[in-house]
Amino acid sequence: MNLKALQLFSSIMSLGTLSRAAEAHFLSESAASRQLSVLETELGFKLFSREKRSLIPTPQGRKFYLEAERILYGLNDLPEIAEIIKRExxxxxxxxxxxxxxxxxxxxxxxxxxxxxxxxxxxxxxxxxxxxxxxxxxxxxxxxxxxxxxxxxxxxxxxxxSLPTMVALPRGHRLANRSELTLDDLEGESVVSLLKDTHLRKNIDSIYQAEGRTLRASVEVSSSYSAGCIVASGFGITIGDPFIVPSLGKGELEHVPLKTDFRYxxxxxxxxxxxxxxxxxxxxxxxxxxxxxxxxxxxxx
Structure with missing residues (x-):
């Protein structure tokens, strides 16, 4: 796979247009377009859809970008690594x-x-x-x-x-003074949870399933930090590990242990x-x- 084409693709994603990416790589727009076409042919799928002279990333293009950035991330650090080795x-x-x-x-x-x-x-x-x-x-x-x-x-x-499972609550919540909570205690509470395809969500689902219940989340997010932010803003509760609370800063949330054998x-x-x-x-x-x-x-x- 051509490294220059990969770098050009990354620049298109970050700069937003083919013309800007071409300029950044000292290429004509037509030459940049050819490089992009060769890369798409090599991959076997389209990275962009062409709409009125604009390039719109395809779903496959967005996924590939995440992997390409991982590779380029390491390559960009090679000069620094070489310099460190040179200086011993x-x-x-x-x-x-x-x-x-x-x-x-x-x-x-x-x-x-x-x-x-x-x-x-x-x-x-x-x-x-x-x-x-x-x-x-x-x-x-x-x-x-x-x-x-x-x-x-x-x-x-x-x-x-290895840490226990916790329930994160907004300050002043009616359950914040309890020493331990059960799923019965959380009945009727709006739950902010992780997306269904994440490991954390699967863990929490298993806690509910062990008691013959199904978690019905009001809000689903991609990270524990986002869940904590929503709860700290005054909506619902979230379940997770004890690190949710300090990641937001002291006093933003309160936490109470959940009665379960599951640990993080x-x-x-x-x-x-x-x-x-x-x-x-x-x-x-x-x-x-x-x-x-x-x-x-x-x-x-």
Missing amino acids: QKSSLRLIAIPRLVRPIVSPAVARICNEDPELQVKVDVQAMRYLQRWVAGFQFHIGVGRLPAEHPSIVTRKFC DFAFFEPAQGQLLETTKLFTQHVEEVTREYIQEHGFE
Whole structure:
């Protein structure tokens, strides 16, 4: 596959028009159009529909863009990586984490390791689990911090905590002072939940199914953070792990444990091949330390 055509496609998606992308790549519009046509022929599907001289991404084009960006993301970092190797710069850390772990766990751990080593160069990316696993497996990051289970065959995991299921409520909610909640207690409450094809939603559905119930969500969203934002704005409740609350900031939400045996397991995601760098090992130690402090502060078992 032609790399230049792939870069041109990415530019069309980000800049919005063929003419702007062609200009950015120092091509004539006709030459850019030919490159795009060759790429579509090679792929076997259309990336854009042509409507009145405008290019509208097709559903296949949008999906392909997400994968193309993953590949180009790593390629764009090659000059920086080469420079580090050339300088024999060993003090570096490239990590990726899921959104809801950034504020309560990852950020404090990064701050601690950077304070210990001011020369350390750290790069942090935040992505959903499906991208985290792929990018760690492709050696684009030293380590990932996310939620089990792992599905990628080139990933190994190491669990660092297991947390109970929580109900996140808006401040002042009638159930906020309870020590524990059941699904009976939530009867009649509007539920903000994850989309049906996500692992988190499947987990929550299984909690309902275990009691012979069906979850009927009033609002479905793509992330726990979005669910928490809606609840914090005054609508409904949401069910998830304890990290939903601190990801929004102190005082935005209240949480109460849900009576269920289901727990959320969080782990380090590492490439199956190769050994962890000492800097990466030190970062994992800080994550474990921060997590212990978090669990102790909030009384999670």
